[in-house]
Amino acid sequence: MYNVSYYGGNEMINVGILGATGYTGAILVSILKKHKEVGNIKLGSHSYVGQDFSDVYKAFKDIEDGECLDSDMNEFADECDVVFMALPHGVASKVVTKEVLEKTKVIDLGADFRLSDIDTYEEWYKTKHYGEDVLSESVYGLCEIERENIKGTRLLANPGCYTTCSILSLYPLVKEKLIDINSIIIDAKSGVSGAGRKAATGSLFCECNESIKVYGIGTHRHTPEIEEQLSKLGEDITLSFTPHLVPMNKGILTTIYANVNEGVGESDIKEAYEKYYKDEYFIRLRETGDLPVTNYVKGTNILDTSFVLDKRVNRVIVSSVIDNLMKGASSQAVQNMNIMFGFGEKEGIDFVPMYI
Numbered sequence: 015m016y017n018v019s020y021y022g023g024n025e026m027i028n029v030g031i032l033g034a035t036g037y038t039g040a041i042l043v044s045i046l047k048k049h050k051e052v053g054n055i056k057l058g059s060h061s062y063v064g065q066d067f068s069d070v071y072k073a074f075k076d077i078e079d080g081e082c083l084d085s086d087m088n089e090f091a092d093e094c095d096v097v098f099m100a101l102p103h104g105v106a107s108k109v110v111t112k113e114v115l116e117k118t119k120v121i122d123l124g125a126d127f128r129l130s131d132i133d134t135y136e137e138w139y140k141t142k143h144y145g146e147d148v149l150s151e152s153v154y155g156l157c158e159i160e161r162e163n164i165k166g167t168r169l170l171a172n173p174g175c176y177t178t179c180s181i182l183s184l185y186p187l188v189k190e191k192l193i194d195i196n197s198i199i200i201d202a203k204s205g206v207s208g209a210g211r212k213a214a215t216g217s218l219f220c221e222c223n224e225s226i227k228v229y230g231i232g233t234h235r236h237t238p239e240i241e242e243q244l245s246k247l248g249e250d251i252t253l254s255f256t257p258h259l260v261p262m263n264k265g266i267l268t269t270i271y272a273n274v275n276e277g278v279g280e281s282d283i284k285e286a287y288e289k290y291y292k293d294e295y296f297i298r299l300r301e302t303g304d305l306p307v308t309n310y311v312k313g314t315n316i317l318d319t320s321f322v323l324d325k326r327v328n329r330v331i332v333s334s335v336i337d338n339l340m341k342g343a344s345s346q347a348v349q350n351m352n353i354m355f356g357f358g359e360k361e362g363i364d365f366v367p368m369y370i
């Protein structure tokens with residue numbers, strides 16, 4: 015049900031955010047406050063129920079002073095045209111039901127509806143999945159690739175931050191069969207906000223500052239997500255994915271290595287990227303030698319990418335960057351909302367980089 019607020023004569027939608035008090039939830043609030051099609055924003059929390067949002071995040075004083083409400087999915091579904099779920103894994107699958115989806119659209123920023131196979135989810139996430147009856151209708155929301163499928167869905171699985179950067183980087187190479195699919199290695203680096211706002215020893219200043227660490231080698235849960243999406247292009251793909259934690263607030267850099275197939279040259283690779291992305295507003299193809307930097311996309315919905323063909327070893331090396339909280343989470347979620355509701359795709363997310 016659409017609400018009765020108006021902006022410049024247009025009807026606006028009611029939006030709910032479960033997990034508004036987390037990092038991705040708070041960024042959603044920032045974006046949606048300025049979205050022309052959005053009226054009321056209902057804020058859901060876990061630990062701050064009854065407190066004003068601007069008491070939890072004092073940056074929002076006089077901007078969003080609404081009260082944090084209990085994260086009751088049924089109540090949110092009754093009152094909102096779309097509910098964003100910015101919650102830890104395992105929570106969304108318990109509360110998204112067919113009844114809920116009859117009342118509202120759901121955009122889940124977590125992983126519960128990203129993998130199509132429940133066993134794979136339970137194996138990699140080490141937690142039970144409760145949403146079997148709705149999982150099959152979820153659409154993987156990588157906007158530039160899945161735009162047509164996104165339009166009609168009422169359950170949207172927003173991709174992970176590492177996965178957004180990795181899949182968009184590899185898609186043209188795999189789709190055009192330019193690389194040996196058994197040779198893919200993804201080296202990824204993330205800022206600390208990728209771990210969320212929750213208190214965790216590994217995210218403490220002294221644990222991260224002036225230090226870099228590798229983690230999840232061979233076991234990180236984004237591996238099956240990347241493999242599943244790339245395997246949809248035809249052949250089963252298994253690959254190596256290795257994340258690193260670097261001492262910065264935000265940003266993701268992936269450096270991806272793959273052997274090129276016989277006869278593949280630089281122009282073939284360039285043509286492949288141009289074929290899929292030259293008209294994509296939020297993907298910037300940089301020339302060889304113009305290498306991506308996380309600061310160049312800070313605060314934006316942009317993915318910057320550039321490749322080098324290292325002829326000595328017959329390998330293509332693709333470097334890409336995104337802002338993990340934006341294209342890697344919240345602004346991509348709003349891009350998905352725009353597509354789902356038929357709004358202008360850039361509405362509310364057309365940011366200029368905040369370089370410093």
Ligand SMILES: NC(=O)C1=CN([C@@H]2O[C@H](COP(=O)(O)OP(=O)(O)OC[C@H]3O[C@@H](n4cnc5c(N)ncnc54)[C@H](OP(=O)(O)O)[C@@H]3O)[C@@H](O)[C@H]2O)C=CC1
Pocket residue numbers: 032033034035036037038039058059060061062063085099100101102103105123124125173174175207208209210211212338339342343
């Ligand atoms: N951080 C990132 O860069 C990215 C995160 N994601 C995914 O988005 C989701 C949210 O991440 P992020 O914002 O970083 O996480 P945070 O830890 O910052 O926030 C988690 C939110 O969930 C709420 N919450 C915690 N436990 C429960 C519960 N049992 N029931 C209801 N609500 C609960 C918290 O409420 P309260 O604050 O009130 O305790 C908080 O609002 C996760 O699934 C994450 O994997 C995806 C891409 C990128």
Ligand SMILES: CC(=O)N[C@@H](CCC(=O)OP(=O)(O)O)C(=O)O
Pocket residue numbers: 123124125173174175176204205206207208209210257259
């Ligand atoms: C730095 C850091 O800890 N990053 C997180 C990934 C955050 C994320 O994208 O979570 P999703 O699983 O919802 O995609 C991690 O490696 O677990």
